[in-house]
Amino acid sequence: MGGVSVDSKVDFTAHAVLHKWPSLGNQRRPDRASYQVSEGTLDECISAFMEKPAPTRHLYDIHTAPQPPLVTDILSPEHIAELSRLREYL
Template structure:
């Protein structure tokens, strides 16, 4: 979850990680692996470009910011952040 009124550093370093899966569901006793390392904005764009059936298998890990409750963002958080007016479109 994030706070809408607090600025977000979209150029902060971030990792897009994917959980190992079985029948399109996360395998809980496994560790997610790195798919992409770049900026928070890039990771959000890449995550939202994934097929909708697979999007729940991903997380974005970034440095802690005042706007975030955690340093791990869920796909739902990423989608909401992408809709912010200040999100860099390209």
């Protein structure tokens, strides 16, 4: 049977914002707030994230409306990479 189940559909056209954390020595600064880098659809923000150099991706996250169970309001770098792979299959 294969395929994607109804519960795992993700709306990649949903509004999203890519944020970057200030860093020191390529580490997040916990004493600083993240700031907006780009805004658009979830698809556009995932693409913008994936264009970043792999060694700096841990400094980014995406803020969007939750879409349970696969999309939370703040997507971690690991979660974004997973959604990028999922997007390739859909």
